[in-house]
Amino acid sequence: AAGVIQSPRHLIKEKRETATLKCYPIPRHDTVYWYQQGPGQDPQFLISFYEKMQSDKGSIPDRFSAQQFSDYHSELNMSSLELGDSALYFCASSEFQDRDSGANVLTFGAGSRLTVL
Amino acid sequence: AQKVTQAQTEISVVEKEDVTLDCVYETRDTTYYLFWYKQPPSGELVFLIRRNSFDEQNEISGRYSWNFQKSTSSFNFTITASQVVDSAVYFCALSDTNNDYKLSFGAGTTVTVRA
Numbered sequence: 392a393a394g395v396i397q398s399p400r401h402l403i404k405e406k407r408e409t410a411t412l413k414c415y416p417i418p419r420h421d422t423v424y425w426y427q428q429g430p431g432q433d434p435q436f437l438i439s440f441y442e443k444m445q446s447d448k449g450s451i452p453d454r455f456s457a458q459q460f461s462d463y464h465s466e467l468n469m470s471s472l473e474l475g476d477s478a479l480y481f482c483a484s485s486e487f488q489d490r491d492s493g494a495n496v497l498t499f500g501a502g503s504r505l506t507v508l
Numbered sequence: 509a510q511k512v513t514q515a516q517t518e519i520s521v522v523e524k525e526d527v528t529l530d531c532v533y534e535t536r537d538t539t540y541y542l543f544w545y546k547q548p549p550s551g552e553l554v555f556l557i558r559r560n561s562f563d564e565q566n567e568i569s570g571r572y573s574w575n576f577q578k579s580t581s582s583f584n585f586t587i588t589a590s591q592v593v594d595s596a597v598y599f600c601a602l603s604d605t606n607n608d609y610k611l612s613f614g615a616g617t618t619v620t621v622r623a
Contacts, residue, residue: 422609424610424611432615433599433613433614433615433616434553434599434611434613435613436610436611436612439610447610449610479551481553483611485609496543496555496558497555497609497611498555499545499552499553499555500552501551501552502551502552502553504551
């Protein structure tokens with residue numbers, strides 16, 4: 392079965408540089424979530440999109456932006472990178488119509504590990 | 509506000525021992541979903557189980573079992589006859605049905621199974 396695809400899997404950047412992470416959800420999934428997991432931390436919700444519109448926002452820095460495109464893939468753009476941005480970034484997807492039935496389960500990608508030097 | 513508490517930071521056991529991971533949650537929602545995810549050293553998040561708030565039946569899947577008690581707001585997870593491959597960080601999570609079903613995670617419990 393198709394899974395959530397994230398790229399790149401690993402990324403190394405210098406401070407003040409910009410990074411872009413991509414997420415390709417499971418086919419037919421219309422909702423995408425981004426999470427950030429710092430070392431030894433639990434995943435923290437950043438932002439979500441439903442049908443290409445931002446649906447919820449968590450503790451996402453102003454230096455970060457994201458969008459969902461017409462093919463439902465999503466990109467997380469991070470500018471002016473700081474050392475503290477080094478983390479594992481997860482994308483997850485789900486299908487809206489599964490929510491009421493209780494079948495909604497977020498399926499996570501393998502994550503993109505960003506290292507800021 | 510949603511909150512998930514996993515009081516155990518680390519648990520170390522010898523192979524074949526049973527291990528129980530505690531999870532306590534807080535929510536004002538009447539309908540909610542609870543999850544357990546496993547994060548092995550390779551880093552991916554692996555879905556283990558989902559339970560909705562109306563279904564208090566305990567569930568067993570192989571060596572894994574879950575005990576959901578709404579009265580105490582707990583959703584505990586037991587690994588029976590642990591194996592080295594069970595070594596991972598385990599996260600309990602709560603779905604916010606009022607906010608896009610996003611997940612709030614507990615801090616995680618690191619389980620180390622020694623041969």
